[in-house]
Amino acid sequence: MKFFANIIAAVLTLSALGGPTAFGAPVLYDADCLERMVDALDYDLDQQYAWDSADTTLMLEFKKRPVRIDISDGRVVHVGYRMFSDSQREHMPYRQVFDFLERYALDAELPVKRVKSVGTMLAEDEVTCSESGFSRLRSYASDSTLLLSVADIGGRRYRVEWHKEDTPVYYIEFPIEYELLHGTSMPENERRLVADIQAWKGSRERVDTLTSREELVPIYRKNYYILPGDSYLLDNLTSNRYYMLTEDSDSLFVPIYTRDYPLESLATLLVTGTLPNDFSFEMKVDGYNMLPTVTVPVNAALDYFRSCGCVPFFGVGDFTDPVATCYLVMRNPSEGYCHLMRVTANVSELDSRHGTMACRLTPYIPMSRVASLFDD
Incomplete structure (x- = not known):
């Protein structure tokens, strides 16, 4: 019925x-x-x-x-x-928080057969709230007279608070974990990730250029310039980009993309994800499912990851000319995960801008566990 x-x-x-x-x-x-x-x-x-x-x-x-x-x-x-107004959603960059709380609150009240009680679910998911209880979430969230704040606590938990003037009246906290935020399992995540990458049509190729020397750091012994980025976990795992002056200009810089600078070219290619090329990833997912290897355009895959909020960090694992083994970490702190990509490329293909790169993808690694992968 x-x-x-x-x-x-x-x-x-x-x-x-x-x-x-x-x-x-x-x-x-x-x-x-x-x-x-x-x-x-x-x-x-x-x-x-x-x-x-x-x-x-x-x-x-x-x-x-x-x-x-x-x-x-x-x-x-x-x-x-x-529970949250369009204005709150528009002006606060926490859609994943609002979606989670709205979905979680409804899911707890739906007429379905439950293996676990709501109390057990809250405890296992490490969701905590004010003494007035989880059932009060809806009423506080819907009260337009209260002020709302969202805080990221050390990159590990979100804390959402409602205030009456300067006085907190209710809070709820929960881990920053992709599976919890989206109500998914890891096998489901892997299955959907591969399908979504294959179907992605949003790539917009362009050539990045710079006209300002002030942003660049010259590396005279290499005869090129670095646009410094951030580093993550290791000093040599960075979002740096590499540039050269154009031949007919002393102020126009273009990305390095040549066999003469193989590692710098790979870094710029994989960090920007926008340089024109016909490279493809032969992508194999390491995970719970025995998913087949898929072939996807490099720029389309990188564009998909960026569309999900991921920030890339590039590092070199090994280089024995002409084969380079690189690591690309796609970090998404707002949803608590990293994708780790081990990319093997033949740098002799750089000048033709065409070829295949082997890619082993370990997806949705909790950020608390990423550091252990680089202990060695």
Whole structure:
């Protein structure tokens, strides 16, 4: 028997991009838990709405409380109680926090058979809150008279607080962990990651140029310039980029991209992800699933990681000409993980800008464990 057949659905279209609605097309979900939640709400998206290329928010009710279903590019990306205003979402860079709290609060109240009680779930997920309890989250989050603050505590936990003037009235804390924030498992993450990289169409190739010497550090013995970036874990794991003067200018700098400077070229190619090339990754995922090796354009893969909020750091593991073994760490502190890519490239292919690079990808490593991978 279906529950809550009297759910009221009012469609609020925020924007529609890329053409007409594609009625009858299957609805895709960013996570398995989102599909399960929509099913528990007794709301049949496949029958009532489907999107080909649209950004839409559906507003409905559950237990007389507002629920939002967010769709982006035809995929359901969020399901949860509507606890945070559009203004808060627009002006505070914590969408992953808002989505988590809204989804978690709704999921705790859905009419599904539970293996664990809500209290056990909170304890195992290391979610803590004020003495008034988790059930009070919705009322405080929906109180427009309270001030809201979100804090990152040492890169390990988020703390969300509501204040009455200067007095805290409620807080909730939880780990910065990708699986918790998105309600997913690691096998699901791996499966979706490979599929999303293969389907990604967002790459925009361009050649980076610089006109300001002030940003660059000259390396005279190498006859090039460095645009210094940050380092991560190790001094030689950096986001540095390498540049040379153009032949007919004393002020225009272009990225190094030549066999004459193989490691600097690889660093700039993989850190920027925007230099024109026809390189492909032969990508193998090391993880829980026995996923097949896939071939993906280098720039498209790097562009996908950047679109997810990852920042790249490059280091050299070994170089025996012409084979270079490099490491590319894609770091996403706001969601608590790194992707580690071990890339093997034949540098003799740099001048032709065409070839394949072997890539072993270890995805979604918790940031607390990344340092141990470089102990040796």
